[in-house]
Amino acid sequence: MKLGCIGDDFTGSSDLANTLARGGMRVVQYCGIPAGPAGDDVEAGVVALKSRTIAPEEAVRQSLAALDWLRAQGCTQFLFKYCSTFDSTDRGNIGPVAEALSDALGGGPVVFCPAFPATGRTVYQGHLFVGDRLLSESGMKNHPLTPMRDADLRRVLARQTSRHVGHVAMADVAAGADAIAEAISRENDEGRPFVIVDAISERDLVEIGRAIPDMKLVTGGSGIAMGLPANFGCRAGGADRASGFARPGARAIALAGSVSRATRGQVRAHVAAGQPAFEVRASDVMEGRLDPETLSDWLLAQPGVPLAYSSVEPERVAENQERYGKEAVAGAIENLFAETASVAVARGAGIVICAGGETSGAVVSALGIEALEIGPEIDPGVPALKVGGRELRLALKSGNFGAPDFFLKAARIMGGGDE
Known part of the structure; x- marks a missing residue:
């Protein structure tokens, strides 16, 4: 193994694996830290953790354990992958994890660049943009767990780490690799080893x-991996990832736990397309009126690509959090979706489509998945996935990613649905 990657959630990890596979690397995504060694043919290993919103101390512990495993596989470079919207709080977990990994690897400068231009995430003058809006003016300002209300990544990161934070501006990035390397070295020499780097295009x-x-x-974010495969002698244009991937006629279900604008729009588009949809109300979950068996029964009884969703407007999310508690609501809905997926797969579902990082992580854990093969791309940042050793297909979508018809498109690519 050449490149070792640690992802702080499951959707972002599959996004990263997709980018590396497009760059010509042989990639396997591991769901948690593997118990044994990787195969000899793996060039890039992506260890997916569910560490984005847990306590910083536990996120550090898990990330260091993943690093130990990747080092034992022979990796010479390591990538810590987080969301392209820099999802975090003033406690972390981006800063604490990066600091711990850097210390374990002997220090030196570290690049921070969440840019993903294909999905509208760019970094300019140290500020993160979503489309033509600052991050702080995007839908991320109302995220239920990691509200992002400051677009200046230098300030955000500085609140999370004892390291001084530097910046490589667009003028140096536009001048090319040599100028970038010189600017990073300059920032490190001046005592700013954690370096935010601007990027507004894939070329950058x-x-x-x-x-x-x-x-x-x-x-x-996954975009930073675009330029890494070539450093290991890999080139884009390898095997056709779509060949033999689909499971024609497989029963598909979709679960949406994200409250992002993109996912809410996808839910509306799915309903407008005449597809069955079931709103999971927080009150029904918290007060015991909805259970996994009931929801699974409903999903498997529907035609097409049935969707269960808890994706509602921010105002309703805030009301539910005030009534039941932020962590309690989030945990209960994640558990419901996870157990529903487990029951539905046991009863014959062959394709599970998930929207939302926390939801996806809970579902993967509940299904006992150890490794994922990377299949064809559904939308930018979202590949279809095949469960190693099982006839099960998954799509794990970040809440902010995907076209309006994502759920139907994912089912079609993986061979399911009868829409």
């Missing part, structure tokens, strides 16, 4: 990758 991300072939630790 490739040049950043070219500038850091020997950097031990790299951090960012």
Whole structure:
């Protein structure tokens, strides 16, 4: 194994695996830290954790354990992957995890670049944009667990770490790999080893990758991985990932736990397309009126691509959190979706489509999945996935990703639904 990656959630990890596979690397996504060694043919291993919103101390512990396993596989460079919207709080977990990984690898400069231009995430003058809006003016300002109300990544990261934070501006990035490398070195020499790097295009991300072939630790969204495979001698245009992937006629179900604008729009589009949809109300879950068996029965009794969703407007989310408690509501809905997926798969569902990082992580854990093969891309940042050793297909979508028809498109690519 050449490149070792640690993802702080399952959807972002599959997004990263997709990027590396497009770059020509042989990739396996591991769901948690594997018990045994990787196969000899794996060039990039992505260890997916569910560590984005847990206590920083536990996120650090899990991430260091993942690092130990990846180092034992022979990796020479490591990538800590987080969301392209830099999802975190003032406690972390981006800063604490990056600091711990850097210390374990002997220090040195570390790049931070969450840019993903294909989905509208760009970094300019150290500020993160979503489309033409600052992060703080996007839907992320109302995220129920990690509300992002500051677009200046230098300030956000500085609140999470004892390291001084530097910046490589667009002028250096536009000048190419050599200028980027020189600017990173300059920031490190001046006592700012954690370096936010601007990027507004895929070319910028490739040049950043070219500038850091020997950097031990790299951090960012999946876009930062675009320039890394070439440093290991890999080239895009390998095997057809769609060949033999689909399961024609497989029963598909969809579960949406994200409250992002994109997912709410996808739910509306799914209903408008005449597909069956079931709103999971927080009050029904918290007060015991809805259980996994009932929801699974409903999903498997429907035609097409049935969807169960808890994706509601921010105002309703806030009301539910005030009434039942933020962590209690989130945990109860995650558990419901996870157990529903487990019951539905046991009863014959062959395709599970998940929207939302926390929901996806809970579902993968409940299904006891150890490793995932990377299949064809559904939408930018979202590949279809095949469960190793099982006839089960998954799509794990970040709440913010995907076209309006995502659920139907995912089912079609993986061979399910009868819409």
